[in-house]
């Protein structure tokens with residue numbers, strides 16, 4: 696039976712390109728998102744063995760249903776790619792939208808990681824990639840505060856689970872993808888624009904999959920961003936947040 700990969704957020708951007716990359720490496724793909732037409736289009740491209748599951752991961756019951764529907768399908772790779780951002784001052788942004796973000800970016804990732812890592816640990820094989828962001832490595836991001844905090848959760852949870860697995864001698868690999876700006880529908884959804892040049896979703900996906908199968912825990916595509924991520928760790932937290940805020944504030948100007 697072909698190895699199977701489950702990809703949430705497969706209807707667009709990074710998730711869609713990761714699905715293409717995994718398919719090219721011989722994986723059967725299960726594609727998940729809310730926009731069925733987009734998923735079917737990709738499934739047609741990838742071939743008839745591809746499965747589509749329409750699912751709103753901001754709803755806990757949809758996450759549990761997704762797991763139940765695929766748990767007997769030999770899933771060996773889980774990509775938690777569904778997510779979104781929101782630009783604006785914390786005292787002005789809409790609470791309900793932020794709670795939806797927390798449900799999508801944090802709770803869904805937590806539930807699916809928990810359910811699959813248990814199965815994978817029992818079989819002593821499997822890969823989980825949680826798409827965090829370089830935002831998750833920055834100690835806070837003014838004007839996108841909830842988004843940055845949600846990605847810090849994902850990066851920290853993933854690092855800790857990865858360490859537990861390593862200490863147990865497990866062959867299950869868990870990693871976090873932490874890209875900087877990537878050219879996708881992200882900005883359109885978040886209501887902002889990037890101040891710096893973005894990499895393509897295709898490039899991001901290639902680096903991500905190479906990093907995951909290469910055994911990396913935190914994957915930062917692009918050399919310049921890797922350097923920035925290392926540099927940021929040496930900076931006092933207050934200064935780092937102030938600098939991030941300066942960059943962030945420009946995102947609303949376009």
Ligand SMILES: NC(=O)c1ccc[n+]([C@@H]2O[C@H](COP(=O)([O-])OP(=O)(O)OC[C@H]3O[C@@H](n4cnc5c(N)ncnc54)[C@H](OP(=O)(O)O)[C@@H]3O)[C@@H](O)[C@H]2O)c1
Nearest residue numbers: 704706707708709728729730752777778876877879880881
């Ligand atoms: N683009 C960047 O610069 C960047 C940088 C760092 C990290 N990231 C992260 O990368 C991930 C993918 O984003 P992207 O840049 O590829 O943006 P995108 O093009 O907007 O794609 C987002 C994907 O998430 C899915 N999604 C959103 N809410 C969902 C929900 N409730 N249930 C199911 N699926 C949902 C969307 O599908 P439907 O709308 O069809 O449901 C879509 O497939 C996100 O976690 C994002 O935070 C992006």
